[in-house]
Amino acid sequence: MVERLRDLLRANHILLWICFITLINQIGFGVVIPVLPFFVQTLGGTEAAVGAAVAAFGLGRLLFDLPMGHLTEHLGRRRVLVIGTAFASVGSLLCGLAGSNQQLLVFRFVAGIGSAAVLVVGPIIVADVSSSENRARMMGVYSTFFQFAVGIGPVIGGAMSASIGPRWPFFTFAILAAMAGVVGLTRLPETRRAIHHGASNQVQPRGAEVLGYLVRNPGFILVGLIGFAATAARTAGIFTVVPATAYRYGGLNPTQVGLAFTIANLLNFATVSAAGVLADRFGRKATIAPGALLVAVSFLLFSFQIGYPIFVLSAIFWGIGSSMYNSPATAYAADLAPPGANGTTLGIYRALGDLGYVLGPIGLGYLADQVSPVMATLTISVLFLVILAPFVVYAPEPKRKVKAVSPL
Secondary structure: OHHHHHHHHHHOOHHHHHHHHHHHHHHHHHHHHHOOOHHHHHOOOOOOHHHHHHHHHHHHHHHHHHHHHHHHHHHHHHHHHHHHHHHHHHHHHHHHHHHHHHHHHHHHHHHHHHHHHHHHHHHHHHHHHOOOOHHHHHHHHHHHHHHHHHHHHHHHHHHHHHHOOHHHHHHHHHHHHHHHHHHHHHOOOOOOHHHHOOOOOOOOOOOHHHHHHHHHHHHHHHHHHHHHHHHHHHHHHHHHHHHHHHHHHEEEEHHHHHHHHHHHHHHHHHHHHHHHHHHHHOOOOOHHHHHHHHHHHHHHHHHHHHHHHHHHHHHHHHHHHHHHHHHHHHHHHOOOOOOOOOOHHHHHHHHHHHHHHHHHHHHHHHHHHHHHHHHHHHHHHHHHHHHHHHHHHOOOOOOOOOOOOOOO
16 A cells, blocks of 8 residues: 555656645644644633634635635636645734734634635645546545644644643644745646646636536535535544543543544544545445445444443544545545536535534534533434435446546
8 A cells, every 4th residue: 555655646746746735734734733722721711712713713714615716717726725825824823923812713714714725725636637547546645645644733733832832833833834835836836727738629617607517416415415424523523522422421531532533543544545546446436435334333333332442443433434435525526527627616515524614513512512412423423324325326426537637
């Protein structure tokens, strides 16, 4: 697997550079994760203020996913990426300098705008330089770097906060985002022209036309809903209601919960690239459907709380299951893009996912407070099953077609 990853990166320098840029930027994102709650408290904030700080970042992403994706069709991928890293850098710098939670909310929103651009442009570039024959594999490589960065970032951020203070992880994010922008500006080729190579007479579709086409496509809507459920499961489930359920009803401690999620994330990192290979060989649905089913089972088991071994098994199911649908689902969405509309298509797909980033914690948090964390956990399982059934029945397998791009 490592050999295949190395060969794929060596064969496509554009993939190498966007993976490197993503690695730098997402390490910066990761260093902030463990520090944010403590930093909010140092500014006099409550648990609600912590949630607001998380939501402000997510709202910035949600509102600007589609505009940033559409903007790449006019300004180009590289320019939008650099603009995004500038927003992320300035927003993170100002977060570190914030003197109140009100200021922090505004600056987190600014950083979220930058994150929207970076996270939308990465998959768009991968879609530009791939074909339907190798797209899931290349998305898997991209996701491998992404998962590694997000996994290692919190370790660095926690140690940094303990040694030199909670503001420095934000400053570090600002520096790393700026570095990612410089690398993108100086080393990353523009890929928007690649998808129009040999098609100079092709008319660029308007955003409204692309949106109308995708809304009428059941496959795109259903895979977008899987992205919505996946994001809600991570941000509201794994980050919030699952630990709350384990502490209240399972008698587990943070060390046990953290170890289980570490194992899950390591397995996710180890299998995400293989999932892309399988999706290219056997079809997107062949990995998306089993992965979503495995995640549904994992949240069902999380709700039982019948012992620590079952909790670990549930975490393993979530880690492997989420890796099975992650890059293949993005590849599925890109496969459905009208000619010349990778940017707008993946901007819409990312927006559907980030809708789960915002609504998931609010809705499931309310359900956990008003009913119980167990019910909130079960709701995630049901959500996956409700979406998965029509996806299996009605979502078509995208046709294999080779675009005019540099072959691997």
